[in-house]
Amino acid sequence: MTPDQLLTAPDTALPTLRGAVAGLPSYVPGRRSAGADIAALASNESHYEPLPAAITAVAEAAGRMNRYPDMAAVELRERIARHLGVTAGEVAVGPGSVGVLQQIITGLCDAGDEVIFAWRSFEAYPILVELAGARPIRIPLDHVEGHDLDAMAAAVTERTRVILLCTPNNPTGVPISHDRIEAFLGAVRSDILVVIDEAYVEYAEAGSGPDSLALYREYPNVCILRTFSKAYGLAGLRVGYAVAAPAIAEGLRRTALPFSVSALAQKAAVASLDAREEMEARVAAVRQERSRMAAQLEAQGWKLQPSQGNFLWIRAGEDLLSRLMNAFDAAGVMVRAYRGDGVRITVADAASNDRVLRLLEAHAA
Template sequence: MTSDQMLTAPHAARPVLRGAVSGLPSYVPGRRSAGVDIAALASNESHYEPLPAAAAAVAEAAGRMNRYPDMAAVELRERLAGHLGVTADEIGVGPGSVGVLQQIITGLCDAGDEVVFAWRSFEAYPILVELAGARAVRVPLDDTEGHDLDAMAAAVTSRTKVVLLCTPNNPTGVPIAHERIGAFLRSVRSDVLVVIDEAYVEYAEAGSGPDSLALYREYPNVCILRTFSKAYGLAGLRVGYAVAAPEIAEGLRRTAIPFGVTALAQKAAIASLDAAGEMQARVAAVGQERARMAARLAAQGWKLQPSQGNFLWIRAADGLRERLVAAFDQAAIMVRAYQGDGVRITVADPASNDRVLRVLETFTA
């Protein structure tokens, strides 16, 4: 067919996705439970029901869901500001911390710019970076399953706009010490935004990771990223936030999807802040179970790095990984497998955790 003929054949061509989109890896969510006897431990959700105050706030707000939410999330930002000791101008919110991270990358990165992060880490990182047309720079984890900050500093170039530090790291659970991040910040350019992703910070033992707010106050290029999805139990409502210099936070609000954080999510997040004591009691119970499981697994012969998240990580090459997943499937336990790397298991209620321990015991007995 000639070019002239193609011009007269309006149905011959088809819309084509951008090359960056066609080549994107798909984000793989944790597998979902389809039965009451299945232990759903593949997604790092809270196994507790929503905090009663949050559920009540959602029920009360549901009668007004015919109205748009506050696009600026003023009340939520003001409450977060008071909770953290910053100003509302330093807060940006979005649909989960991953939504806020997309706002960060959209706001800072042009095509060809670079974003540096550890790998393996949160699977959405390379997807969001490449979707923005930027270049994902993966730096392998060190021998302790944590961030190799020296290698990450060495990976920063003149095109680097953002560095992502996930602490505790997902999926390995290893935190980054405060002093190490401080040294890293002193070694990188001040025009590189360093995002401290603390989605699991509530589960971390005091002193195991950074005092991110202190680092933020000392280094203007620090951005703190947090979520209500994990410890607060609002994974289904999608609300997260960032703390950043006012000009950066304003950019995050500009790049946000209009009305992206629903009124129900905003009200539930505010109520959850008011119920922080109850949330902390739940977190303490998860920490006790995490410690119990780690001790049992160590006694069984498993060599695991201490986790500070609501999950445990087993490094396993593909052969062992496949056998582990098959054994968990047979026991009606859903875990998260990472090809070539290992298996992540969410810490849940004691009965589910005991089922996990019984499966893993068969590999070391």
């Protein structure tokens, strides 16, 4: 066959995706707002604008965005290390905590290995596990919407490589106490990486969840996962980090996509850490609104578990969920529905929160 004939020959086959990719569930992001009258309460974003220091840092860095960022993120890692009392060698960064989690799964799991996590929890967990060719092991939440650690420990096999503990849990807001995690760590093999995912830790009341740094110092198989997307208000820049034993952290840096954390994101994250007191004042206001909303919803007759995130969770079956989502949509309030399970509502400014309270009062049992 001549070259011209090869170019014009009909295709007999097309490239195909890996089976693991073709069968992946799609990650469902929170819906975006479209209009000034829409309350965007679906993605757990901070309703505040970025911290002024972060805006200034980004503006100053923007003039150099023709250059690649520091792939090692040395300044940011050193600043995180100073903030937490660890070394830069124990820190790995990535594009949001979900990006770092992908580095974790990629770095530790071969095809057929198992990753245990609670369900329902963060929707990206099974996607990242299956993408790596590993097997997701979903353990149902307990009767108070939290992690069933006994069942998770019982699910461990010789193929278990990673266990994910989300505290406070997304989407239910329920934390895991320090004592429970400590007992759990004593019950599982030391060659299993236990990831404590603390994307919402800044919103948690002191003592409600674990002292993850103390656990990390006692158990070398602990990995702490955090993000700048929530309380620090940098969701659009994508930067998160892990704290892990130096050998693990080095492996995570090796599995990272080159230059995955932009220079603007790195500068904004450093500036945000330096403005921590201002961030904490904003978080305190969100906590106050969370408590106000929870008290009023419970007075209306809604049954809630105490949330330690910047959101509230209402358990709802299909019928109730459909009615609520229709009502929210009609009212211009965007919340996050989990089919068959419930609805998650981000805590925002008082006016938006009042819209939620009025709507739910009209639909209370």
